[in-house]
Amino acid sequence: MPELPEVEVTRRALAPYVEHQKVESAIVRDSRLRWPVPKQLPKLIAGETVERLRRRGKYLLWDFAHGTMISHLGMSGAWRVWPLRRAVPPPGPHDHVDILFVATNVRLTDPRRFGALLWHDATAGDVATHPLLAGLGVEPFDARFDGEWLYRHTRSRTGSIKQVLLAGDVVVGVGNIYASESLFRARINPKRSARGIGRLRYEALATAVREVLTEAIAVGGSTLRDFVGADGADGYFMLDARVYDRAGEPCRVCATPIVRVVQGQRATYYCRTCQRR
DNA sequence: AAGGTAACCTGACTGC
DNA sequence: TGCAGTCAGGTTACCT
Numbered sequence A: 001m002p003e004l005p006e007v008e009v010t011r012r013a014l015a016p017y018v019e020h021q022k023v024e025s026a027i028v029r030d031s032r033l034r035w036p037v038p039k040q041l042p043k044l045i046a047g048e049t050v051e052r053l054r055r056r057g058k059y060l061l062w063d064f065a066h067g068t069m070i071s072h073l074g075m076s077g078a079w080r081v082w083p084l085r086r087a088v089p090p091p092g093p094h095d096h097v098d099i100l101f102v103a104t105n106v107r108l109t110d111p112r113r114f115g116a117l118l119w120h121d122a123t124a125g126d127v128a129t130h131p132l133l134a135g136l137g138v139e140p141f142d143a144r145f146d147g148e149w150l151y152r153h154t155r156s157r158t159g160s161i162k163q164v165l166l167a168g169d170v171v172v173g174v175g176n177i178y179a180s181e182s183l184f185r186a187r188i189n190p191k192r193s194a195r196g197i198g199r200l201r202y203e204a205l206a207t208a209v210r211e212v213l214t215e216a217i218a219v220g221g222s223t224l225r226d227f228v229g230a231d232g233a234d235g236y237f238m239l240d241a242r243v244y245d246r247a248g249e250p251c252r253v254c255a256t257p258i259v260r261v262v263q264g265q266r267a268t269y270y271c272r273t274c275q276r277r
Numbered sequence B: 001a002a003g004g005t006a007a008c009c010t011g012a013c014t015g016c
Numbered sequence C: 001t002g003c004a005g006t007c008a009g010g011t012t013a014c015c016t
Helices: A004-018 A041-045 A147-152 A161-167 A176-185 A199-221 A224-228
Strands: A021-028 A052-056 A059-064 A067-072 A078-082 A095-101 A105-109 A116-121 A259-263 A266-270
Touching: A004 A052, A004 A059, A004 A078, A004 A095, A004 A105, A004 A199, A021 A041, A041 A067, A041 A116, A147 A199, A161 A176, A176 A199, A176 A266
Parallel strands: none
Antiparallel strands: A021 A095, A052 A059, A059 A067, A067 A116, A078 A105, A095 A105, A259 A266
């Protein structure tokens, strides 16, 4: 599930339970993720305190005094928290890591194993210089992100606007669902060359991106209570999509059937009437 | 430098 | 039921 909103919802759910809390121990049950979970990770964080839980794009950054634990949820990853450690269920086959705090247990599950859990030592400098983070674009809620930013950073791009949004080197956090949704709200055709879009339409797109992400965070946030609990509810609540996964269904604005096309091996959904250009 | 493609995985669903 | 095929919210590595 994880695009920026899901990661942010996760961050907000976890933060009250882990920030300023000391790690008692960590258990790596299955280190096979996109890259192996470092063998020394439990040793590195045991007895240390999480100073802050931050998000950068779709990455969660767990700041310690001596370094940062970097986590990415890939396609199927999720962190769950159990406020009471005694209520934690036995681990399932895709539960890779448990981190035990004094009163709380957090667990990383990831069936497809596209996620990552890595360590960046403070001696290596700012975590922002880590190879996975260094090339990331601006945060969509950063004041610098606006139509002018999109316009300036697409002058030398030959690809489609949909693929530029997904690439993450201009703006971060927009995944496959919210790329389609943002373009629909801005009334821009996903196949349109990024280079050919003018400032005015980019202004609409920047606004649409922020709106879509804000709404998605809001509906996800409304289910935080379930998310935190141990009752098995998955906690994420999908934004009511206007186009995503609605191929053949009528556009909510003009009733034209929504079409599905493939761009860069990913599905794109849009309305041929509302998103003519 | 930017773009296209394959690759990494498991699980859910569809159709025969 | 069973089995094959398709698809899925992400990203990197590698090649032009």
